[in-house]
Amino acid sequence: MDQPVRRTRGVQQGPRSAQVVESVRAATLSELARSGFGGLTIDGVAKAAGVNRTTIYRRWPTKAALLAAVVEPLLAQYDTDPGTGSLRGDLLALLLALRDNAARPEGRAMIEAVRAGGAGELSELMTSSAARAIAPFRRVLERADVPRAPTIAHLAFYGVVLWDQTHGVPATDEDCAKLLDLLLPH
Amino acid sequence: MDQPVRRTRGVQQGPRSAQVVESVRAATLSELARSGFGGLTIDGVAKAAGVNRTTIYRRWPTKAALLAAVVEPLLAQYDTDPGTGSLRGDLLALLLALRDNAARPEGRAMIEAVRAGGAGELSELMTSSAARAIAPFRRVLERADVPRAPTIAHLAFYGVVLWDQTHGVPATDEDCAKLLDLLLPH
Amino acid sequence: MDQPVRRTRGVQQGPRSAQVVESVRAATLSELARSGFGGLTIDGVAKAAGVNRTTIYRRWPTKAALLAAVVEPLLAQYDTDPGTGSLRGDLLALLLALRDNAARPEGRAMIEAVRAGGAGELSELMTSSAARAIAPFRRVLERADVPRAPTIAHLAFYGVVLWDQTHGVPATDEDCAKLLDLLLPH
Amino acid sequence: MDQPVRRTRGVQQGPRSAQVVESVRAATLSELARSGFGGLTIDGVAKAAGVNRTTIYRRWPTKAALLAAVVEPLLAQYDTDPGTGSLRGDLLALLLALRDNAARPEGRAMIEAVRAGGAGELSELMTSSAARAIAPFRRVLERADVPRAPTIAHLAFYGVVLWDQTHGVPATDEDCAKLLDLLLPH
DNA sequence: TTATAATCGAGACGGTACGTCACGTCTTAGT
DNA sequence: ACTAAGACGTGACGTACCGTCTCGATTATAA
Numbered sequence: 001m002d003q004p005v006r007r008t009r010g011v012q013q014g015p016r017s018a019q020v021v022e023s024v025r026a027a028t029l030s031e032l033a034r035s036g037f038g039g040l041t042i043d044g045v046a047k048a049a050g051v052n053r054t055t056i057y058r059r060w061p062t063k064a065a066l067l068a069a070v071v072e073p074l075l076a077q078y079d080t081d082p083g084t085g086s087l088r089g090d091l092l093a094l095l096l097a098l099r100d101n102a103a104r105p106e107g108r109a110m111i112e113a114v115r116a117g118g119a120g121e122l123s124e125l126m127t128s129s130a131a132r133a134i135a136p137f138r139r140v141l142e143r144a145d146v147p148r149a150p151t152i153a154h155l156a157f158y159g160v161v162l163w164d165q166t167h168g169v170p171a172t173d174e175d176c177a178k179l180l181d182l183l184l185p186h
Numbered sequence: 187m188d189q190p191v192r193r194t195r196g197v198q199q200g201p202r203s204a205q206v207v208e209s210v211r212a213a214t215l216s217e218l219a220r221s222g223f224g225g226l227t228i229d230g231v232a233k234a235a236g237v238n239r240t241t242i243y244r245r246w247p248t249k250a251a252l253l254a255a256v257v258e259p260l261l262a263q264y265d266t267d268p269g270t271g272s273l274r275g276d277l278l279a280l281l282l283a284l285r286d287n288a289a290r291p292e293g294r295a296m297i298e299a300v301r302a303g304g305a306g307e308l309s310e311l312m313t314s315s316a317a318r319a320i321a322p323f324r325r326v327l328e329r330a331d332v333p334r335a336p337t338i339a340h341l342a343f344y345g346v347v348l349w350d351q352t353h354g355v356p357a358t359d360e361d362c363a364k365l366l367d368l369l370l371p372h
Numbered sequence: 373m374d375q376p377v378r379r380t381r382g383v384q385q386g387p388r389s390a391q392v393v394e395s396v397r398a399a400t401l402s403e404l405a406r407s408g409f410g411g412l413t414i415d416g417v418a419k420a421a422g423v424n425r426t427t428i429y430r431r432w433p434t435k436a437a438l439l440a441a442v443v444e445p446l447l448a449q450y451d452t453d454p455g456t457g458s459l460r461g462d463l464l465a466l467l468l469a470l471r472d473n474a475a476r477p478e479g480r481a482m483i484e485a486v487r488a489g490g491a492g493e494l495s496e497l498m499t500s501s502a503a504r505a506i507a508p509f510r511r512v513l514e515r516a517d518v519p520r521a522p523t524i525a526h527l528a529f530y531g532v533v534l535w536d537q538t539h540g541v542p543a544t545d546e547d548c549a550k551l552l553d554l555l556l557p558h
Numbered sequence: 559m560d561q562p563v564r565r566t567r568g569v570q571q572g573p574r575s576a577q578v579v580e581s582v583r584a585a586t587l588s589e590l591a592r593s594g595f596g597g598l599t600i601d602g603v604a605k606a607a608g609v610n611r612t613t614i615y616r617r618w619p620t621k622a623a624l625l626a627a628v629v630e631p632l633l634a635q636y637d638t639d640p641g642t643g644s645l646r647g648d649l650l651a652l653l654l655a656l657r658d659n660a661a662r663p664e665g666r667a668m669i670e671a672v673r674a675g676g677a678g679e680l681s682e683l684m685t686s687s688a689a690r691a692i693a694p695f696r697r698v699l700e701r702a703d704v705p706r707a708p709t710i711a712h713l714a715f716y717g718v719v720l721w722d723q724t725h726g727v728p729a730t731d732e733d734c735a736k737l738l739d740l741l742l743p744h
Numbered sequence: 745t746t747a748t749a750a751t752c753g754a755g756a757c758g759g760t761a762c763g764t765c766a767c768g769t770c771t772t773a774g775t
Numbered sequence: 776a777c778t779a780a781g782a783c784g785t786g787a788c789g790t791a792c793c794g795t796c797t798c799g800a801t802t803a804t805a806a
Binding site: 554 | 685688692706708709710712715716720721723733736737740
């Protein structure tokens with residue numbers, strides 16, 4: 001059970017390598033869109049990227065690593081707060097961004113993959129990703145001294161992310177607004 | 187191109203069959219507990235149940251069917267409302283039951299599978315299961331004419347089910363109570 | 373280093389299985405003829421046999437096992453003595469049979485494979501095979517009370533088997549006769 | 559467009575290169591001892607030599623070349639005859655030298671490879687090596703006008719080299735002497 | 745002494761084969 | 776006749792080496 005290590009250490013910068021990395025990224029996205037995380041195969045990504053299978057294993061030893069690489073840009077969005085000036089404005093902006101990301105293929109894959117691999121490597125990625133996406137909610141709420149900030153953040157996050165699990169369609173802007181009304185103290 | 191016919195139509199009812207069914211059920215549960223839904227293999231269940239693999243395929247043609255069979259008792263709980271007399275009491279009872287079920291192996295498997303199987307045959311099972319578990323919340327809320335009942339039910343359900351995704355530990359009784367406070371209008 | 377076990381226990385006798393076994397045997401032979409033991413790949417045999425790779429692994433877990441299966445008929449020849457009536461006649465018959473077998477693809481493969489895999493699984497097969505092929509020489513010699521029977525058998529065996537390693541062509545009947553003259557006391 | 563003048567002509571002789579060559583030679587030997595020719599990998603040699611894999615490929619384009627380089631000193635021994643004065647003395651000296659060399663790792667590797675590489679590039683090396691080692695036997699025998707010299711040389715060579723294939727242990731001095739008795743006319 | 749050539753380490757890549765696992769179907773055997 | 780045990784085709788897995796290539800960075804060598 002030794003954790004998988006990165007195989008490549010000093011990443012090359014040459015145009016060739018960069019090109020390989022980029023095409024794998026793109027191929028992963030399109031494969032995710034086609035078949036979801038469950039149906040994601042290294043074989044498929046390799047073929048779609050026009051790259052050898054072993055090349056993928058060299059850089060991303062696990063499917064989780066591949067997903068992480070592809071999802072990173074999404075998560076990076078949550079590292080800065082919206083800064084609209086108002087509490088409600090910030091939260092709404094976060095909710096809408098979350099909803100949009102959840103609709104993109106890599107976002108769907110993340111949601112799908114939450115603990116898909118049992119207790120495995122996926123779960124760490126999922127836990128940390130969710131935490132990272134919930135964090136700005138918490139920060140914004142706590143800055144405004146709202147009580148029960150963590151719980152509200154938790155509810156808001158999963159409420160929007162899983163909205164269409166229950167409703168069949170993604171949340172509209174108005175749904176998000178109403179959700180906020182429900183959660184914020186009045 | 188006649189579609190392949192099932193070889194066995196009417197399932198046998200004898201004591202031997204019942205015994206097989208039961209041991210497969212038990213084995214499935216224990217396998218789920220060991221490795222989660224992702225790690226569930228027919229081979230493994232068959233071995234654990236002391237039954238041939240083909241036997242399982244005969245009765246449960248897909249993994250989804252196996253999971254459904256095992257999870258049915260849990261879901262059946264949600265078909266009747268608690269009936270404590272008060273709205274808050276009913277909701278709390280539902281939350282606590284939900285939390286407890288989510289902690290059992292088959293419950294964990296369901297949660298895991300809610301998103302894991304996104305694409306395949308699982309999704310129907312998952313959608314209907316979630317709906318079935320959310321339903322009593324909605325019924326109780328609507329009976330009390332609470333506005334935004336569907337949204338509240340949705341938030342409460344996923345808020346409790348995924349509680350330990352965020353917090354690392356299952357919700358305590360008090361957590362559930364506070365969650366209700368947050369969601370119910372005041 | 374646990375030794376590879378046979379994967380299939382109760383061998384099936386049905387026409388299908390028999391057919392598979394036979395086509396793999398034939399394919400192995402033809403592959404050996406084409407590329408020798410060094411160039412023998414399971415992939416190749418499978419393809420040539422029109423059989424799946426895993427099927428081969430199921431019955432013959434190692435290349436050595438595959439070779440053994442294919443070479444068995446050859447070795448079986450050596451289990452009975454020629455019985456020509458005279459010592460020299462018996463030995464000559466053995467030498468000629470040996471020479472002929474060494475020229476067949478599976479025979480060549482054996483010779484080539486002598487310890488090809490280093491200390492591995494091959495060496496056991498080779499050792500036991502050589503012993504089996506040398507045995508009749510020894511038996512015949514010892515029955516005639518020829519001194520140094522084991523050494524003579526050893527020299528005769530490798531002398532013929534490796535004849536064309538040195539001479540570029542297989543031994544002629546006359547070469548074999550002269551070889552006997554050399555080795556038998558006079 | 560005056561073409562640039564070459565400042566250097568041939569292979570570099572500096573201490574660094576010599577050091578690389580030597581450590582690769584040593585590493586090859588120890589790898590051969592560890593895993594035999596079949597288990598010899600360029601990766602392994604490179605690692606053991608503390609040298610980059612590409613460096614090896616630069617100097618020894620094939621495994622055969624590597625083996626040839628390592629085995630050359632052994633073969634060089636056979637280029638001069640023992641010169642003990644007597645036929646029997648010479649032959650015995652050759653046999654003993656052969657037996658000793660066959661016990662050394664590079665010798666074992668050769669023996670192993672004599673047949674392992676049947677098809678490929680190895681075969682040329684092997685054929686010529688065997689010829690080179692048999693040659694002195696032939697020379698000595700022919701100088702003494704022994705009839706059937708080539709056949710005797712052939713038998714003596716493989717008889718000793720493969721002695722422990724049959725007997726499990728290398729030939730003793732006495733075994734070698736008796737082998738000579740058998741082969742020389744009396 | 746200095747430019748040029750030769751060599752080297754490092755990292756990556758496409759490729760072939762490996763041996764394994766689980767799947768779901770189909771054959772064969774036993775009662 | 777029915778069911779279990781067994782075999783099979785299939786697809787993916789992750790690994791190991793192979794031989795090649797492109798980069799700098801060093802080391803030798805000849806002018």
